[in-house]
Amino acid sequence: MIDENEWSKFVREAYKRPYCFQQQDGCKPRGIFTFSVPEEADDYENDTVPEKVNYEEVRGVSFKAWLERDAKKPLKYDKSPSSLELWWDRNFYPDIQMVANDLHKKGLLEAGQYTIEIDW
Numbered sequence: 001m002i003d004e005n006e007w008s009k010f011v012r013e014a015y016k017r018p019y020c021f022q023q024q025d026g027c028k029p030r031g032i033f034t035f036s037v038p039e040e041a042d043d044y045e046n047d048t049v050p051e052k053v054n055y056e057e058v059r060g061v062s063f064k065a066w067l068e069r070d071a072k073k074p075l076k077y078d079k080s081p082s083s084l085e086l087w088w089d090r091n092f093y094p095d096i097q098m099v100a101n102d103l104h105k106k107g108l109l110e111a112g113q114y115t116i117e118i119d120w
Contacts, residue, residue, distance in 0.1 A: 001115045017071040018088035033116045041097035051075040063098040
């Protein structure tokens with residue numbers, strides 16, 4: 001079992017970009033999330049999403065798009081660094097299974113079953 005804050009920190013450090021698992025999918029409630037590594041993943045099809053924080057209609061981007069975007073590139077209509085980070089956390093994020101599989105492939109995450117505890 002891993003705390004959500006520790007998981008998000010691990011991902012941020014591994015990829016050098018904003019990431020907060022709890023903020024994804026409209027903000028996750030308290031509870032647990034279980035996944036196995038490696039396992040088949042459903043990558044998001046979007047290469048981008050509207051550059052608007054909390055945009056609800058389209059969230060999540062392909063793992064490739066997430067890796068390729070410059071984490072410091074400002075949003076078109078809001079140059080605030082805090083808005084940029086929230087946009088990454090809440091709108092511009094990859095599927096967790098894609099991340100977990102890649103971390104495993106890189107040798108940073110052992111094969112097995114994991115539980116993320118979400119408690120904010």
